Amino acid sequence: MSLITVYIVLLFAIPSNVTIVGLGSLGRPAMLWGVGLFAFWTLSRLGWRGSPGGQRVTQPVRFAFIVYLVIVLVSFAAALLRGQPEDQVSPVISSIITVASWAGVVLVIIDGVRTMNEVGALLRRIAVGAALLAALALAQVITQDYLLDFWRSIPGFSVGFGGLAERNGQVRAAATATHPLEFVTTINAALSICVAAALSGGFRTRPSRAAMWWWWAATAWIAIVALTGLSRTAIIGFAVALLAMIPVVPRQHRVWVIAGSAAISVALVAAVPGLAGSTIRLFTGASEDGSTLSRTDALARLAEFMSPSPIIGVGPGVFLPRYYIFDNEWAVSAIQLGVLGVLAFAALVIAAAWSAAHARRSSGDPEVRIAGFALTVAVLNISLQFAFFDGLSFPIAAGLFFVLVGLCAAIRTAGATGETLPSAAVSPDRNLERSARSRFPPRAATDAASE
Numbered sequence: 001m002s003l004i005t006v007y008i009v010l011l012f013a014i015p016s017n018v019t020i021v022g023l024g025s026l027g028r029p030a031m032l033w034g035v036g037l038f039a040f041w042t043l044s045r046l047g048w049r050g051s052p053g054g055q056r057v058t059q060p061v062r063f064a065f066i067v068y069l070v071i072v073l074v075s076f077a078a079a080l081l082r083g084q085p086e087d088q089v090s091p092v093i094s095s096i097i098t099v100a101s102w103a104g105v106v107l108v109i110i111d112g113v114r115t116m117n118e119v120g121a122l123l124r125r126i127a128v129g130a131a132l133l134a135a136l137a138l139a140q141v142i143t144q145d146y147l148l149d150f151w152r153s154i155p156g157f158s159v160g161f162g163g164l165a166e167r168n169g170q171v172r173a174a175a176t177a178t179h180p181l182e183f184v185t186t187i188n189a190a191l192s193i194c195v196a197a198a199l200s201g202g203f204r205t206r207p208s209r210a211a212m213w214w215w216w217a218a219t220a221w222i223a224i225v226a227l228t229g230l231s232r233t234a235i236i237g238f239a240v241a242l243l244a245m246i247p248v249v250p251r252q253h254r255v256w257v258i259a260g261s262a263a264i265s266v267a268l269v270a271a272v273p274g275l276a277g278s279t280i281r282l283f284t285g286a287s288e289d290g291s292t293l294s295r296t297d298a299l300a301r302l303a304e305f306m307s308p309s310p311i312i313g314v315g316p317g318v319f320l321p322r323y324y325i326f327d328n329e330w331a332v333s334a335i336q337l338g339v340l341g342v343l344a345f346a347a348l349v350i351a352a353a354w355s356a357a358h359a360r361r362s363s364g365d366p367e368v369r370i371a372g373f374a375l376t377v378a379v380l381n382i383s384l385q386f387a388f389f390d391g392l393s394f395p396i397a398a399g400l401f402f403v404l405v406g407l408c409a410a411i412r413t414a415g416a417t418g419e420t421l422p423s424a425a426v427s428p429d430r431n432l433e434r435s436a437r438s439r440f441p442p443r444a445a446t447d448a449a450s451e
Contacts, residue, residue, distance in 0.1 A: 001118045003040070004109055005125055007033050008403065012129040015176040016395040017162035018151050025094050027158075028395055034101025041107045057416045060351035061409035065106050068344040072099050072316055075337050079315020088318060095317030102402040109406025116367055116414040119407060120203030123193050123371060126403070130190030131218040134225040137173035137183060140164060141228065144171055172231070181233055182394040187222050188237030189382040189400055194219040195245040196374035203367050223264055233388040237381055244377040248370060298326045305335045313338035329386035332393070349383045352408035359415030368415045375411060379404045 010030040020027035076096050084092060113119060140147055146163045165172040165180050177183035197203060198215035226238040242261060249257055305324065308314055313336045326332050334342045353376045360372030382391070382401050391397040 001113055001121060003037060004105070004113065004122060004403070004406075007037065007105060007399070008122070008125055008129060011396055011399045011403075012133060012176060015148050015151060015159070015162060016178045016182070017160040018157050019160065021156055021158050024090075026097060030395060030399055031098060031101045034104045034399070035097060036104070037108045038100050038104030041104055041111065044111075057413045059110055059355070059409050059412065061106070061348070061355055061405060061412075062110055064344070064348040064351040065103070065405070068341070068348050069099065069103060071312065071337055071341050071344050072096070075312045075315050075341065078309070078312055079318050082315075084315075084318065088320065091317040091320060092315055093317075098398075099316065102398070105399070105402050106406040106409075109403065110409045110413075113407070113410040114413050114417070116203070116365060116371070116411070119371060119411050119414050120367060122403075122407060123374070124197060124202050126190055126400070127194045127197050127215070127218060130187045130194065131221055133175040133177075133183065134187055134222045137175040137225050138228075140173035140175070141171050148176065173225075177396050178394055179389075180231060181389045182391070182397045184226055184231055184234035185237060185382060185385045185389070185391060185397045186400055187226055188234065188241050188385065189378045189397075189404065191219065191222050191226070191238065191241040192245050192374045192377040192381065194222055195241075196248070196370045199249065200367055200370050203371055220260065220264060223261065227264070233385055236388075237385045240381050240384060241377060244381070245374070248373050298324060298328065299331060302326075302331050302334065306338070309338060311338045311340055313341055327389050329389065329391045329393075332390045348405060349379060352379045352405040355412040356408040359411045363415035365415065368411060372411050372415065375404060375408050379408055 007030060010033055014029050016028065018028070019025065020029070020032075026032070073096075076092065079092060080089075109122075113122065136147065144164070149159075151157055152159050160178075162174065162178040164174065172180040174180045174183045177186065194215060198212060198219050201208065201212045202215055204211070223238065223242070226234050246254060246257065301324065305319070306313075313334070316336050319332060319335045326335075330342060330345075333345055337344070356372045356375035356379070358372075360369045360376070363369055363372070379401070382397070382404065385391065386397075386401075391401065
């Protein structure tokens with residue numbers, strides 16, 4: 001669990017446009033840590049002999065991810081056999097290393113996170129990270145300053161493209177993300193987790209009232225920033241996360257949640273001049289908006305770009321922005337990995353959502369049930385938002401997606417085993433000792449009881 005925590009910190013805390021000098025796109029710290037996780041998982045599996053007496057839980061996510069990985073490797077091999085221009089070889093190799101990094105994250109979570117305490121701890125850290133990103137973004141909007149330029153003065157790091165953007169005269173913040181779309185996708189994916197944490201007190205058995213209020217405040221904070229993102233993707237992702245979580249909110253609290261959301265919206269309209277008009281124009285003027293027209297025109301040319309290799313695609317990393325910009329991850333995957341790649345990616349999303357939903361249905365633990373529902377919403381929400389930009393090309397959005405996929409599998413394990421104790425809290429020997437004492441009390445205690 002600590003290894004994944006480090007990955008989440010590196011993913012959120014270090015700007016995604018910051019890389020180690022000399023390594024280019026391969027120099028992102030989170031990506032390098034993911035590669036290390038893959039190496040760690042591989043070495044650990046070579047020496048693994050199974051856990052005697054342990055309950056085996058079938059994992060559709062593992063199978064779906066391996067299928068996806070095989071298709072990526074086949075497409076990669078076919079692309080190199082066809083021959084590539086010199087300037088495209090490096091992006092292709094970089095894309096494969098990136099996939100290996102995602103594999104390390106997913107597989108370490110599946111095999112290393114096995115209890116609800118561990119799942120809950122990682123969900124809390126994701127929610128806290130999203131809240132801190134939202135706070136940074138709000139500070140960027142207020143000051144109209146990127147606030148992260150100090151990274152340029154740190155030896156050994158280089159800073160690429162990224163920072164503040166502007167739309168309809170309003171500043172769009174990105175926090176540590178490369179682009180505002182990547183940022184709003186990240187916080188919207190975490191919004192359902194924040195709501196679940198607020199309902200469960202941070203996925204704890206006996207939450208304090210203060211903790212529950214803190215999580216509600218974090219949820220409201222993320223909602224405020226998402227609504228000021230001036231993006232159709234931000235509003236759609238926010239609406240999906242909020243509406244999907246309403247069924248699990250207790251009936252006596254639903255009115256307060258809906259009223260609070262309405263109050264936040266009214267307060268933002270009053271506090272930010274022009275916000276309401278700019279937001280409305282995003283939808284009413286969509287037919288004349290340049291980004292919308294670009295997306296629809298791109299979809300019309302999808303078959304043309306897929307025609308060279310419709311089954312396995314032209315290869316990962318081959319379709320560069322210089323050819324065309326789709327702003328749609330599903331379309332980009334169709335071109336680079338073909339029909340098989342899109343089907344494998346969709347199967348991965350479905351397997352993850354099904355695993356989390358199954359954990360909710362089959363478990364009697366309220367923490368597993370609320371966390372399973374939140375993970376189902378989160379992974380489906382981020383997959384939906386990938387239809388509005390090429391999400392796997394952006395480090396934070398892609399990294400969070402695969403963390404969520406791994407956690408969907410982990411909560412299936414936690415729900416199936418019914419384990420709620422921290423894995424390191426009590427050693428196996430101590431567990432056996434306690435079990436033996438409960439079944440066979442000490443002789444002195446037995447004699448005293450008989451007397």
